[in-house]
Amino acid sequence: MGFDVIIIGGGINGAGIARDAALRGMRVCLLEQDDLCSATSRWCSRLIHGGLRYLEFAEFGLVRESLRERETLLRIAPHLVRPLPLLIPLRAGDRRGRATIRAGLWLYDLLSAGKSVPAHRMLDPAAALREMPGLAAAGLRGAASYHDAQATFPERLVLENLLAARAAGAAIRLHTRAERVLVEGGRVTGVVARDRRTGAGATLSAPLVVNAAGPWVDQLLGMLAGRRLRRFIGGAKGTHIVVDVLPGLGASACYAEAGADGRPFFVIPWNGMTLIGTTDIPCAGDPAAVHSDPAEIDYLLAEVGRLFPAARLSREDIRYSYVGVRPLPAAGGKDQAAITRRHAIRHHRGVARGLYSIIGGKLTTYRSLAEEVVDRLVRRLGREFASCSTAREPLPGALADPVPLAADLTARCGLEAAVATRLVGLYGSRAADVAALVGRDSGLAAPLGSGHAIAAEVVFAFEAELATTLADCLMRRTMLGLGPDLGATVLDEALGVAAGYLGWDAARRATERAGVLAETAALRLAAQS
Numbered sequence: 121m122g123f124d125v126i127i128i129g130g131g132i133n134g135a136g137i138a139r140d141a142a143l144r145g146m147r148v149c150l151l152e153q154d155d156l157c158s159a160t161s162r163w164c165s166r167l168i169h170g171g172l173r174y175l176e177f178a179e180f181g182l183v184r185e186s187l188r189e190r191e192t193l194l195r196i197a198p199h200l201v202r203p204l205p206l207l208i209p210l211r212a213g214d215r216r217g218r219a220t221i222r223a224g225l226w227l228y229d230l231l232s233a234g235k236s237v238p239a240h241r242m243l244d245p246a247a248a249l250r251e252m253p254g255l256a257a258a259g260l261r262g263a264a265s266y267h268d269a270q271a272t273f274p275e276r277l278v279l280e281n282l283l284a285a286r287a288a289g290a291a292i293r294l295h296t297r298a299e300r301v302l303v304e305g306g307r308v309t310g311v312v313a314r315d316r317r318t319g320a321g322a323t324l325s326a327p328l329v330v331n332a333a334g335p336w337v338d339q340l341l342g343m344l345a346g347r348r349l350r351r352f353i354g355g356a357k358g359t360h361i362v363v364d365v366l367p368g369l370g371a372s373a374c375y376a377e378a379g380a381d382g383r384p385f386f387v388i389p390w391n392g393m394t395l396i397g398t399t400d401i402p403c404a405g406d407p408a409a410v411h412s413d414p415a416e417i418d419y420l421l422a423e424v425g426r427l428f429p430a431a432r433l434s435r436e437d438i439r440y441s442y443v444g445v446r447p448l449p450a451a452g453g454k455d456q457a458a459i460t461r462r463h464a465i466r467h468h469r470g471v472a473r474g475l476y477s478i479i480g481g482k483l484t485t486y487r488s489l490a491e492e493v494v495d496r497l498v499r500r501l502g503r504e505f506a507s508c509s510t511a512r513e514p515l516p517g518a519l520a521d522p523v524p525l526a527a528d529l530t531a532r533c534g535l536e537a538a539v540a541t542r543l544v545g546l547y548g549s550r551a552a553d554v555a556a557l558v559g560r561d562s563g564l565a566a567p568l569g570s571g572h573a574i575a576a577e578v579v580f581a582f583e584a585e586l587a588t589t590l591a592d593c594l595m596r597r598t599m600l601g602l603g604p605d606l607g608a609t610v611l612d613e614a615l616g617v618a619a620g621y622l623g624w625d626a627a628r629r630a631t632e633r634a635g636v637l638a639e640t641a642a643l644r645l646a647a648q649s
């Protein structure tokens with residue numbers, strides 16, 4: 121089957137490139153070996169940020185680009201990316217003093233001129249403790265308050281990029297692995313792919329291939345038979361822990377300098393809990409096999425204990441934990457923190473003309489990265505395409521004000537107010553499509569577990585959101601699998617709904633149940649390391 125471009129990798133970068141290319145009119149195919157957003161793009165800090173600390177490395181261009189993209193995402197995806205207040209506590213003896221932080225934030229505000237979030241404020245110790253009462257009071261000299269943004273669920277950001285790409289004609293093949301990149305006469309000609317569920321293989325042809333495989337970029341390049349390419353990625357793993365709402369954190373995230381090594385350290389209100397991270401440790405080998413070390417968990421607990429001593433956090437408090445591998449550019453022994461977070465686009469013109477690899481990047485800048493990549497693809501194809509529209513086209517569920525739609529779903533569809541609020545909060549304007557399923561079958565208004573999720577969401581995941589397994593549905597669509605109990609209380613009900621809708625027999629039910637348990641066990645296990 122012929123395409124203009126085959127994109128390998130269904131993380132944020134692959135999804136962003138697919139959307140951009142499809143909207144411009146290219147024939148696009150995206151391959152993802154697992155489910156969408158099953159790697160780095162979900163195991164991150166979930167911040168859409170300018171990167172205040174990059175100012176120290178004089179990366180003004182990256183900060184300006186990130187701040188511009190933050191604003192773009194707040195505009196095109198207001199249901200998925202929301203402003204987040206942050207507080208930087210200032211203490212006697214910090215490596216960066218009050219004057220440095222103030223100067224940095226002044227520059228940060230300047231570089232984001234025209235932004236929609238408030239400018240920074242400097243707080244005295246009493247005001248700092250009013251905003252974040254749990255902060256250790258001893259030695260507190262005050263705090264700096266500023267705003268960035270948060271993508272609570274990058275999983276859904278990836279999904280909505282893929283839905284937009286599909287609506288514009290792209291073929292999205294999940295659970296399909298690129299096994300080989302085909303090259304003839306020094307030019308890329310396509311990809312051999314295999315569906316991991318059915319085992320079926322296929323040869324897909326295209327004059328352009330984008331390797332957006334994140335930490336697997338080098339592994340994929342290793343598939344260019346007979347060619348040895350230099351290593352592009354220098355992976356660095358980062359672990360986060362998830363705990364119940366940290367007493368004394370309040371509504372802002374805390375951004376501090378780690379006591380042990382001066383690295384940036386975040387304590388973030390997230391998904392009705394608190395997300396704490398991260399470590400930054402060089403790692404090699406198969407990214408799928410990476411795991412957290414006990415010392416990483418100790419480090420995170422010690423740092424949060426230093427900042428919020430009264431919370432007395434211990435291993436028993438950890439709900440779960442996750443680890444991701446930053447696909448940073450290989451930098452030969454350079455300090456991890458100093459390695460640029462700027463992306464690079466490599467054209468392997470010497471060995472496979474038409475093959476491009478994405479090195480590095482941030483969740484925050486995926487859209488501008490995609491625009492840059494697709495501009496290059498357009499030049500390479502040498503044909504006329506529409507211009508880039510991704511900075512102005514809203515994502516499919518974009519909804520600036522959730523309140524009227526939630527009220528409408530309650531009044532018109534008879535959904536409880538809390539259910540309507542959940543649906544609009546998660547699906548944006550597409551909550552109306554979830555509610556329409558209830559109109560079709562009132563049984564789908566049945567609650568799942570004791571929260572506000574409903575059965576219709578399970579059907580919606582399979583019918584309209586590219587889910588093919590129960591794990592896809594719980595972990596990366598309804599997001600129930602990232603709740604405090606990792607979805608344990610809704611598992612059997614959701615399984616019943618999916619099995620009824622899709623006609624799963626007993627063996628399939630058992631497989632699907634086991635699939636979810638395997639994913640959640642990995643998150644629990646990581647926390648026990």
Ligand SMILES: Cc1cc2nc3c(=O)[nH]c(=O)nc-3n(C[C@H](O)[C@H](O)[C@H](O)COP(=O)(O)OP(=O)(O)OC[C@H]3O[C@@H](n4cnc5c(N)ncnc54)[C@H](O)[C@@H]3O)c2cc1C
Nearest residue numbers: 129131132133153160161164165167298334358444483484
């Ligand atoms: C700990 C940590 C914290 C971070 N925090 C932030 C943050 O707060 N803000 C921010 O902006 N950025 C952050 N980042 C960076 C950001 O998460 C990454 O830069 C970004 O997610 C990379 O996306 P990607 O699409 O390139 O890679 P991935 O999301 O890893 O996607 C690559 C995909 O390719 C697939 N794949 C691989 N090989 C094949 C194959 N042969 N066939 C088919 N598919 C294949 C994989 O399964 C994977 O899904 C963080 C990263 C980490 C690790």
